[in-house]
Amino acid sequence: MRTQVVIIGAGPAGLLLSHLLGLDGVDSVLIERQSAEHVQSRIRAGILEAGTVEVLRDAGVGERLGAEALRHRGIYLQWPGHREHVDFVDLIGRSVSVYGQTEVTKDLMAARERADRPVFYGASQVELHGVDTDRPHVTFVDADGQAHRIEAQVIAGCDGHHGPSRQALPAALRQTWTRDYPFAWLGVLAEVPPSTDELIYAWHRDGFAMHSMRSSTISRFYLQVRPGEDPAEWPDERIWTALATRLGAHDGGWQLTTGPITEKSVLPMRSFVATPLRHGRLFLAGDAGHIVPPTGAKGLNLAVADVVLLHRALVAWLLDGKPELAESYSDTALRRVWRCTHFSWWMTTMLHRHGDDFDARLQLAQLDAVRTSTAAATELAQNYAGLPIGC
Incomplete structure (x- = not known):
């Protein structure tokens, strides 16, 4: 099998990347080790930044989000004798929305089914090959026990902290902060x-x-x-x-x-950042490259930001022959990652005894x-x- 982009991991990051690429005519195949039912049932973050809401709406997967999300002007900070409202709309003109990651996943899965984009759930023995060559490929065994090899121009690792993608980076290049x-x-x-x-x-x-x-x-x-x-x-x-x-x-x-x-x-509760987020034809996005404690509500939003940057980079490279955004992807994404990691650390250390x-x-x-x-x-x-x- 051949495709332009193999995406490992069919959670929100992988699904959104596949959807955005498809809108621009870039083919992709999704590989996921869990079942579709398991992916859809995972309970995770429920706070969406204003920018994340805009991305989902612009991508055509925000209809239910617009109807069901709870819009919040801000948050309350509380300590003995005080409950103070921090009004984001008054301060910066933006709000946040409460809409569970489970619901985002359902919306993206429905969009994938409508577009009939290929996905392999229940995959095992997933291995990445030739990421530093012009012909990378992925091998795996599907849920029925059949072996597959998919050749691609690019591999996108959206497979979380314990997936195989980050481990495919050369050990001499990998750095982590925890x-x-x-x-x-x-x-x-x-x-x-x-x-x-x-x-x-x-x-x-x-x-x-x-x-x-x-x-x-x-x-x-x-x-x-x-x-x-x-x-x-x-x-x-x-x-x-x-x-x-x-x-x-x-x-x-x-x-x-x-x-x-x-x-x-x-x-x-853990903070984790890995570098680089790109080597050769392999790109990492979301939890494959970084984890933040949930206090600052950054996890899913950081993954969406990675995906938007990666989508732009891959479209420019694969369709227009312009590699500059792909070459700078890791540095560009990590600037935001570290700022959000700092904010999550600050909120966490300020509020926990x-x-x-x-x-x-x-x-x-x-x-x-x-x-x-x-x-x-x-x-x-x-x-x-x-x-x-x-x-």
């Missing part, structure tokens, strides 16, 4: 209407808490816990008590709505600076609502 945080999140999905009109990020002496939402009837919550903590140690009553304590520690009569909890999981009381006082001083300084609040809004792609 920060493992001394805490994790207990993520909770509950069948209750949100108790807030905007997301709440709460600093508390017992640990961080967050109130998010998925719809008008489904709420999402997070609690700071120890790394590797067993969700079974958190029965529903303990979860609601901790959330009420950490989210209710401010002046006012706010009440937390409780109800049935349908899902519990523990999420590790760690260290001693000295560290706590520094965190409270940072939060108070956002409350009292328009410049500090604007900086937060610009980063949270999304930097320009290519910035």
Whole structure:
């Protein structure tokens, strides 16, 4: 089999790249190790930057997003005695949208089916070959046990942190930077209407808490816990008590709505950046090249930014014979990656209890600076609502 671009990984990054390339007449084949049902069911980020929303709408996959997403003007930052609204629209004229990654994936899968673009789900033994030659190819075994070889002009690695793409880079070129945080999140999905009109990020002496939402009837919550903590140690009553304590520690009569909890999981907190994001005919995008802690809501949005840059580069190279954007892809993408990594680190270290009381006082001083300084609040809004792609 021959194609122009082999895309390894059929999550949101791979699906979006295939869709954008297809709109410009560039052929692609998707290879995914999981089943379509598994890909569609993965629960991930739910906050879309203004730029991500614009990309999806311009690509023709934003109809349901436009109808169902919850638009948010900003967020609440909370610490004892304070709940401060950071209004992004007032500060920078942009908002964010709550629309789950699961829903983005469904929209992109539906677009792929309409366009009848080839995809192999349940692939195993995926190997990349000749990435530093003019004739790279990928070999794998499909879900029925049949071996395949696909030749291409370019391979795009959108296969996440544990996929084979990054490992295909020469070991002498690979560099990685990692920060493992001394805490994790207990993520909770509950069948209750949100108790807030905007997301709440709460600093508390017992640990961080967050109130998010998925719809008008489904709420999402997070609690700071120890790394590797067993969700079974958190029965529903303990979860609601901790959330009420950490989210209710401010002046006012706010009440937390409780109800049935349908899902519990523990999420590790990690920052990871790999370089380069391009070698020869291999390009990395999304989690294959970088991971951020979820505090700043950057993960899916960073992947979309990578894909937009990569799409532009590949169209210019494969259709117009102009390799300049492809040659600069890694450096261009990494500028934004590092800025978003810094913002995610800043939000994470400001809001989670760690260290001693000295560290706590520094965190409270940072939060108070956002409350009292328009410049500090604007900086937060610009980063949270999304930097320009290519910035």
